[in-house]
Amino acid sequence: MESTDVQGDLAQVLVTEEQIHDKLRELARRIEADYEGEDLLLVGVLKGAVMVMADLSRELRNHVEIDWMAVSSYGNSTKSSGVVQIRKDLDTPLEGRHVLIVEDIIDSGLTLSWLLENFAARGAASIEVCALLRKPDAAKVEIDCRYVGFDIPNEFVVGYGLDYAERYRNLRDVAVLAPHVYA
Numbered sequence: 001m002e003s004t005d006v007q008g009d010l011a012q013v014l015v016t017e018e019q020i021h022d023k024l025r026e027l028a029r030r031i032e033a034d035y036e037g038e039d040l041l042l043v044g045v046l047k048g049a050v051m052v053m054a055d056l057s058r059e060l061r062n063h064v065e066i067d068w069m070a071v072s073s074y075g076n077s078t079k080s081s082g083v084v085q086i087r088k089d090l091d092t093p094l095e096g097r098h099v100l101i102v103e104d105i106i107d108s109g110l111t112l113s114w115l116l117e118n119f120a121a122r123g124a125a126s127i128e129v130c131a132l133l134r135k136p137d138a139a140k141v142e143i144d145c146r147y148v149g150f151d152i153p154n155e156f157v158v159g160y161g162l163d164y165a166e167r168y169r170n171l172r173d174v175a176v177l178a179p180h181v182y183a
């Protein structure tokens, strides 16, 4: 039978639940100040950004709307296919809106670079990015990200929304996936 020992699949916890929540609180205070008096449209990138959106949005005390875009480029792999596929588009027109894209991770940067280009064509008043995690050593394109939670090493991580083959999204911490799981 397949192993059910989730902890045995993890090499090391990188960011704990508590560190995540402290950081999101800190980022929320900056976002509130930067968008004071503005209506903000938060756009979460499904599926990975679900946890960040849930926790960040509840920290914010200004008026916000929430919409979702579903894109995928990793499939069941630990490497980006480089091809971003839209699985669900926004319900909201971006024309004249202040948009904050909420992401779990910037790895190669290909997903966000594609999304930023796609959104720019829709006439938003402003577009910024908030990402909980970023891997500086994995960047294939540079992304201008105003709100970054943690810079992490170039290793495949799971938890807090991040998956490998759709598993591990429900873990509370962010951890490095043990190589034996995908080797």
Ligand SMILES: O=P(O)(O)OC[C@H]1O[C@H](OP(=O)(O)OP(=O)(O)O)[C@H](O)[C@@H]1O
Pocket: 045, 046, 047, 048, 049, 071, 072, 073, 074, 075, 080, 103, 104, 105, 106, 107, 108, 109, 110, 111, 112, 163
């Ligand atoms: O910077 P990149 O190399 O493009 O990687 C980052 C993207 O990859 C992951 O999504 P994925 O395609 O795995 O879809 P998912 O969110 O449904 O897991 C993650 O949630 C980001 O959206």
Ligand code: HPA
Pocket: 074, 105, 107, 155, 156, 157, 158, 162, 163, 164
């Ligand atoms: O390190 C990662 N883990 C899970 N999903 C991802 N998508 C891009 N990078 C990662």
Ligand SMILES: [Mg+2]
Pocket: 048, 074, 075, 162, 163, 164
């Ligand atoms: Mg994924």
